[in-house]
Amino acid sequence: MEIYSNGSTLRLVGDFDVRSTGAVRDAIYDTFAQQGDVVVDLSEVRTVDVTALRVLAVATHHASRRGEHLRLRGCGPSVRRMLHLSRLARIVEVERVAASA
Numbered sequence: 001m002e003i004y005s006n007g008s009t010l011r012l013v014g015d016f017d018v019r020s021t022g023a024v025r026d027a028i029y030d031t032f033a034q035q036g037d038v039v040v041d042l043s044e045v046r047t048v049d050v051t052a053l054r055v056l057a058v059a060t061h062h063a064s065r066r067g068e069h070l071r072l073r074g075c076g077p078s079v080r081r082m083l084h085l086s087r088l089a090r091i092v093e094v095e096r097v098a099a100s101a
Contacts, residue, residue, distance in 0.1 A: 043074025
């Protein structure tokens, strides 16, 4: 897992699973401390597991308690499927993509 930071946006590349949750969690909370709201771009994430999604759900809860937001961007089909299967889709905020005409 590679993590790239650009202001309030974190771009994750690779497999987001139990092995990478610590690094992603640290990057999210560091960004909260510096920027406030955080966008996590998952468009280049190949696979995701429930442990990784729970990190995002806990960070979302943390943000909302502080009046901040964590938003997911670029959720591909596999990420969306895991969000729904784990029922975490109700908790995390996913950016809507405008439908192309």
